[in-house]
Amino acid sequence: MTSPRSATPWRPVAPRRAAAALAVATLAWLAPGLARADTLRIAASRGPLSLPLFVAQHEGFFAAEGLDAAFVDCIGGRRCVRLLLEGKADVATSAEMAVVQEAFAHAEVAIVATMVHASDNLKLIARTGSGIAASDQLPGRRVGVMVGTTAQYQLELHLLDVGIDPRRVTMVALQPEEVAAALKDARVDAAVVWEPYAYAALHGADAAGVRLPLAGGYIENYTLVARRTPLAQHDDAIVRLLRAVERAEQFIQGRPARAQAILRERLELEQGFVDWVWAGLAWRLSLDQALLSTMEGEMRWAQRERHVAEGARPNVLTLVHPGPLRTVKPAAVGIGD
Numbered sequence: 001m002t003s004p005r006s007a008t009p010w011r012p013v014a015p016r017r018a019a020a021a022l023a024v025a026t027l028a029w030l031a032p033g034l035a036r037a038d039t040l041r042i043a044a045s046r047g048p049l050s051l052p053l054f055v056a057q058h059e060g061f062f063a064a065e066g067l068d069a070a071f072v073d074c075i076g077g078r079r080c081v082r083l084l085l086e087g088k089a090d091v092a093t094s095a096e097m098a099v100v101q102e103a104f105a106h107a108e109v110a111i112v113a114t115m116v117h118a119s120d121n122l123k124l125i126a127r128t129g130s131g132i133a134a135s136d137q138l139p140g141r142r143v144g145v146m147v148g149t150t151a152q153y154q155l156e157l158h159l160l161d162v163g164i165d166p167r168r169v170t171m172v173a174l175q176p177e178e179v180a181a182a183l184k185d186a187r188v189d190a191a192v193v194w195e196p197y198a199y200a201a202l203h204g205a206d207a208a209g210v211r212l213p214l215a216g217g218y219i220e221n222y223t224l225v226a227r228r229t230p231l232a233q234h235d236d237a238i239v240r241l242l243r244a245v246e247r248a249e250q251f252i253q254g255r256p257a258r259a260q261a262i263l264r265e266r267l268e269l270e271q272g273f274v275d276w277v278w279a280g281l282a283w284r285l286s287l288d289q290a291l292l293s294t295m296e297g298e299m300r301w302a303q304r305e306r307h308v309a310e311g312a313r314p315n316v317l318t319l320v321h322p323g324p325l326r327t328v329k330p331a332a333v334g335i336g337d
């Protein structure tokens with residue numbers, strides 16, 4: 001398997017229609033929300049959950065909506081959202097946890113839609129040779145985790161679910177791209193990480209661990225996030241983005257083999273990886289009560305475990321912006337404005 005590359009801009013060359021050029025010109029008023037009048041910068045995590053965006057670019061759905069999407073690769077939602085806040089992107093991909101974390105830091109970001117619901121994106125991996133065959137052997141061991149992310153949240157939910165106080169585990173801060181090497185070098189005894197980095201640690205030449213069950217019932221909401229301050233003024237661009245994503249998700253559902261080929265090419269990964277993750281992904285645009293409930297639980301967890309500064313809990317309703325999705329797909333919105 002080819003290792004994921006470092007974050008670099010990625011803009012495939014694709015034919016443009018004359019009609020699309022005219023439509024793009026109408027977006028000039030969106031500056032400074034857009035880098036150029038005809039360009040939407042998307043900080044997209046290098047992983048399978050970004051597939052609707054990859055398909056929308058590859059199949060010309062963005063161009064059909066008058067958008068020229070320029071991708072900036074990033075690894076993990078927190079780093080993608082950071083690019084958004086630094087003005088290096090107009091939209092970011094992220095699990096809902098990154099938005100919760102930024103809310104405590106008073107960053108004005110909001111979710112405009114959940115793109116994918118993932119039930120198996122996170123994996124608990126024990127190092128080969130560690131002697132760990134079950135979760136009840138984790139107390140006193142070093143477990144690699146991406147601090148303040150869904151990986152840490154899922155790990156702690158799992159430990160509580162199996163009757164282990166998370167404080168009995170020594171958590172070691174890692175970045176996802178470091179996990180396979182950290183397991184192989186015995187810097188950690190286990191780790192929780194998302195795809196495609198879990199696959200790298202479990203398969204091929206860099207395989208360094210075995211998978212353990214991961215309980216807790218957590219369903220990851222993989223979302224599109226924008227800065228809240230200019231957002232309401234630029235709903236038209238977000239509507240166009242969501243229309244393209246909706247077409248891409250219909251494409252994925254209707255032509256899965258073609259969509260899988262796009263994923264393989266984009267991430268430079270093998271079909272074995274695609275087969276490994278595919279069943280755990282549900283391609284569906286939404287903004288529903290389950291998302292709000294998940295974020296409420298994450299807020300309570302972050303405060304209880306002192307992962308955020310003390311203070312008032314943010315209002316979860318301020319972390320979503322449903323207007324554009326309600327325009328594109330009204331039935332997918334199950335929350336109020």
